[in-house]
Amino acid sequence: MKTPSISTLFFFLFVTFSWSVADRTDHFLKCLKEEFHDYNSISSLVYTPTNSSYSSVLEFSVQNLRFVTESTPTPLVIITPEHESQIPPLIYCAKLNHLQIRTRSGGHDFEGLSYVTQVPFIVIDMIKFDKVTVDAEQKIALVEAGATLGTLYYRIAEKSPTLGFPAGACPTIGAGGHFSGGGYGSLHRKYGLAADNVIDARMIDVNGRILDRKSMGEDLFWAIRGGGGASFGVILSWKIQLVDVPETVTVFAVQKTLEENATQLIHRWQYIAPKIDPELFILVRVARVNSDQDGAYITMRAAFTALFLGGIDKLLPLVQEKFPELGVVREDCTEMSWVQSVLYFQGFPIEALDWLLKRQQPYVGYFKGKADYVREPIPEYVFEGIWKLFKEPDAKDADIVLIPYGGIMDEIPEDAIPFPHRAGTLYKILYATYWSKQNAQDADKVLSWLRKLYNYTTPYVSKSPREAYINYRDLDIGVNNDKGEVSYKQASVWGKKYFKNNFDRLVWVKTIVDPRNFFRNEQSIPTWRKWTGKGDI
Numbered sequence: 001m002k003t004p005s006i007s008t009l010f011f012f013l014f015v016t017f018s019w020s021v022a023d024r025t026d027h028f029l030k031c032l033k034e035e036f037h038d039y040n041s042i043s044s045l046v047y048t049p050t051n052s053s054y055s056s057v058l059e060f061s062v063q064n065l066r067f068v069t070e071s072t073p074t075p076l077v078i079i080t081p082e083h084e085s086q087i088p089p090l091i092y093c094a095k096l097n098h099l100q101i102r103t104r105s106g107g108h109d110f111e112g113l114s115y116v117t118q119v120p121f122i123v124i125d126m127i128k129f130d131k132v133t134v135d136a137e138q139k140i141a142l143v144e145a146g147a148t149l150g151t152l153y154y155r156i157a158e159k160s161p162t163l164g165f166p167a168g169a170c171p172t173i174g175a176g177g178h179f180s181g182g183g184y185g186s187l188h189r190k191y192g193l194a195a196d197n198v199i200d201a202r203m204i205d206v207n208g209r210i211l212d213r214k215s216m217g218e219d220l221f222w223a224i225r226g227g228g229g230a231s232f233g234v235i236l237s238w239k240i241q242l243v244d245v246p247e248t249v250t251v252f253a254v255q256k257t258l259e260e261n262a263t264q265l266i267h268r269w270q271y272i273a274p275k276i277d278p279e280l281f282i283l284v285r286v287a288r289v290n291s292d293q294d295g296a297y298i299t300m301r302a303a304f305t306a307l308f309l310g311g312i313d314k315l316l317p318l319v320q321e322k323f324p325e326l327g328v329v330r331e332d333c334t335e336m337s338w339v340q341s342v343l344y345f346q347g348f349p350i351e352a353l354d355w356l357l358k359r360q361q362p363y364v365g366y367f368k369g370k371a372d373y374v375r376e377p378i379p380e381y382v383f384e385g386i387w388k389l390f391k392e393p394d395a396k397d398a399d400i401v402l403i404p405y406g407g408i409m410d411e412i413p414e415d416a417i418p419f420p421h422r423a424g425t426l427y428k429i430l431y432a433t434y435w436s437k438q439n440a441q442d443a444d445k446v447l448s449w450l451r452k453l454y455n456y457t458t459p460y461v462s463k464s465p466r467e468a469y470i471n472y473r474d475l476d477i478g479v480n481n482d483k484g485e486v487s488y489k490q491a492s493v494w495g496k497k498y499f500k501n502n503f504d505r506l507v508w509v510k511t512i513v514d515p516r517n518f519f520r521n522e523q524s525i526p527t528w529r530k531w532t533g534k535g536d537i
Contacts, residue, residue, distance in 0.1 A: 024097050024120055025076045031093035042086055045128075047078040054078065058115065061107030061127060061359070063172070065366045065437070067116045075102070075115065075123040082128045084236050088208030091234070094122055095206075095518055102521070103234050105129075105145045106174020110369050110473040113521050114177065114230070119482050124234060126176055127359075136160040139242045140199070145176030145235045150342075150356035156242065157339040157353065164245040164338045167194040169345045171356045179238050180229030181471035182419035186307040186345065189278040189407030191243045195225035195417050200239035203229065206514045210236070223509040223525075227418035227499065228470055231506075231525040232513055245338040250308040250315045251345075252332040255301055257289065262302040263383050265325055269304070269402070270377040272323045274426045278407030279309040280318060287399035288390045297391045307341050365434055368447055370454050371472040372429040372461040373421050382460050389456060394442070394449035398433040420500040421467055429461070430472060451476065468497040470523075479522045486517065486526040494523055 025048055032046070033039045047054045057078055062068055076099065081087050094101050100121040104114040115123050126146035133142045136159040143152055150171025156163050166187035168178055183194030191197065200213045201224060211233075213221045220232060229235040256262040266284060273282045283305050289298040304326060308315040312333045319328045340350040348355045389395060405425040414420040421428070433450045435443055454476075458466070468477055478494030480486040488507060495503040503525075510517070510525040517527050 024099060028077060028093050028097045028099060028122065031096055032089060035089035035093060036086075042079075042081075045080045045082065045086070047080075048076070049074070057125070058123075061104055061125065061174075062112070062115065063107045063361065063364055064110070064112055065364060066368070066443075067112035072116060073118055073121075075121055077122040078125055079122065080125045080128050084202070084204065084210055087124065087204050087234055087236075088210075090122070090124055091204065091206065091208050091518075100520065101234075101518075103145075103176070103230055104174075105176030105235070106148060106172060106178070108170070108173050109177065110367075111475050111522070113473060113523070117482070117521060126174070129176075129236065134159045134163075134242070136163060136242075139163060139244075141165070141240050141242055142237060143175045143179075143240060144237045145174065147175050148356075148359060149173045149175065149178065150358065153339050153342050154353060154356040157337070161247050161337055161339075162245055163242045165194065165240060165242055166191040166197060169342060170361075171342065171346065172359055172361050175238060176229065176235045178471065179240075180224050180226070180235055182226040182417070182469070183471065184403070186281045186283070186341070187243065187245075187309075188409060189281055189404065190309065192408050192412055193226070193417075193419060194240070195419060196412060197241045197243065198225050198238050199241050201225075202236040203233045204236065205233045206516075206518050219505075219509050220513055222417060223506055225417045226470075227502070227506045227509075227525065228523075230521060231510060231519055233519060246309055246311075247337065248311050248335050249338050249341050250310065250312050250333050250335050251341050252304075252306050252308075252315075252328055252334070254304045254326055254328060254332055256304070257299045257301050258387065259299060261325075262286075262300060263380060263387070265304070266302055266383055266402070267377070267380045268323070268325055269404075270374070270426055273402075273404035274406030276322050276406075277318060280306060280315070281308075282306040282323075282404060284402040285399055286402070288395060290396060295396050297396075300387050300390060305345065307345070309338075311335055365436060366440065366443065367432055367434045368450055369430055369432040369472050370450065370474050370476065371431070371469040372454075372457060373467040373469075374426045374429060374460070375424050375462050376460075377426065378457075378460045382457070385456065386453065389449070389453050392449060394445045395433070395453075397435060398431075398446075398450065398453075400453075401430040401432070403428045403430065414500065415502055415505075418499050418502045418506055420502050421469070425462075428469065429457070465496045465500065467500065468494075470498045473523065475522060480520065480524065480526065482522075486520070486524075488526055488528060491523075491526040495525070498523075 036042050047057050102114050103124045105126045129144035129146035131144045132147045132152050132155040134155045149167050167183045168185045179194045202212050286302045289301050343350045404427045410423045414422045433446050435446050477497050506525045511527040
């Protein structure tokens with residue numbers, strides 16, 4: 001028998017691989033037809049690239065246009081289930097055909113991991129799981145994974161003007177991913193994170209079982225509240241504890257340029273904002289001021305934006321005593337309801353509550369974000385160095401946001417849930433840069449500038465590890481390999497930054513509930529060891 005040449009073998013392997021990838025869609029769909037006795041009940045919810053609606057369904061929830069390019073890998077199939085019973089067959093058929101699953105609730109993942117990967121995959125889009133049920137008397141709500149934060153806030157406001165929930169400000173974020181990554185907002189100094197206020201959950205595990213808190217057990221329930229639900233299964237819904245808010249809250253916004261002592265005020269803010277009354281949340285956003293003519297640098301502007309859980313008459317004495325340098329006066333302040341403050345922070349008209357029900361943002365562009373945690377006040381001269389970096393042309397559309405901690409965040413133990421950034425944290429920094437389709441050719445330079453800024457602040461932020469926030473996903477800090485076993489050592493490079501010592505417990509839970517590491521992505525929790533058991537596909 002003639003031995004095949006090396007070139008013949010390579011050709012055979014290439015054809016075999018191409019066939020297997022191209023054929024997986026057909027095999028997956030065939031599996032679905034076998035699993036669903038009435039396939040017509042789900043056929044209208046299944047989209048492949050041959051469907052005319054495929055692109056619109058895929059792109060509807062894309063919140064970062066970095067991942068809408070000709071070279072971006074797309075899913076073989078998108079499914080938009082309407083009922084939880086439709087999801088276990090999807091998991092089974094994906095396992096049978098060696099396809100990864102990406103679950104998308106709102107599409108806000110900074111790195112697009114809920115709808116992009118380099119290996120063959122399908123997307124389970126939870127957009128039809130969008131119901132929110134509020135029980136104002138019991139102060140609880142049931143929130144499906146695909147419901148947006150805006151919908152949650154709207155439904156709460158329908159039932160009570162004195163209830164709220166400590167989650168994010170952006171109304172188009174999906175609850176499924178937001179809560180499972182921790183989730184913070186303007187109430188977190190008073191009430192903690194969204195995940196701190198989750199009291200039950202429903203999810204589907206790797207074996208297709210539908211679980212609640214009792215049936216999943218406390219270890220898995222602990223893991224999905226801050227550890228990233230996509231590592232453990234498909235989140236269906238959350239049961240949350242609502243919190244009390246006054247009927248009237250107060251907001252203010254004070255802007256200062258460098259010429260108006262913005263640097264000194266930011267430096268002073270570090271000592272005040274984390275220690276002040278937890279009823280008061282003062283966020284700082286810093287960006288450069290560009291000329292209208294050619295976009296040239298003029299100066300830096302810091303916007304101090306605040307929410308106070310009370311009226312102006314209580315706020316003014318507090319801020320004038322604790323932060324007199326800011327110069328807040330009555331004319332800077334506006335009283336409104338808590339739900340209106342959500343709109344205020346987003347720059348929407350505070351009377352237009354229907355804005356909260358929109359699933360798409362008014363503007364979707366290209367961006368990249370990175371995060372840091374600060375445990376010691378940063379010297380004034382360091383901020384001056386940051387401003388120098390902002391003078392560079394590639395910083396034209398960048399900003400940094402300083403989010404204060406303290407309050408109850410200092411009191412909740414680091415291991416209460418996987419989110420560990422608690423006592424001793426003064427504030428979090430979000431670094432972000434944006435660009436448009438028109439200057440997409442400059443994206444590499446813009447990203448390089450952002451990384452330079454991140455490197456510059458290295459000596460002045462948390463260390464060993466340099467902490468990061470999973471809901472501000474950042475693949476720069478480390479990734480898992482696409483195929484094969486993911487080692488603990490490899491994953492701990494990024495895992496310790498997100499979870500610190502809680503990472504080990506997450507790995508242990510993952511090993512128990514998904515030993516073959518089916519639910520995986522570029523930054524998913526690994527297992528301790530390679531699975532050698534039987535009985536699971």
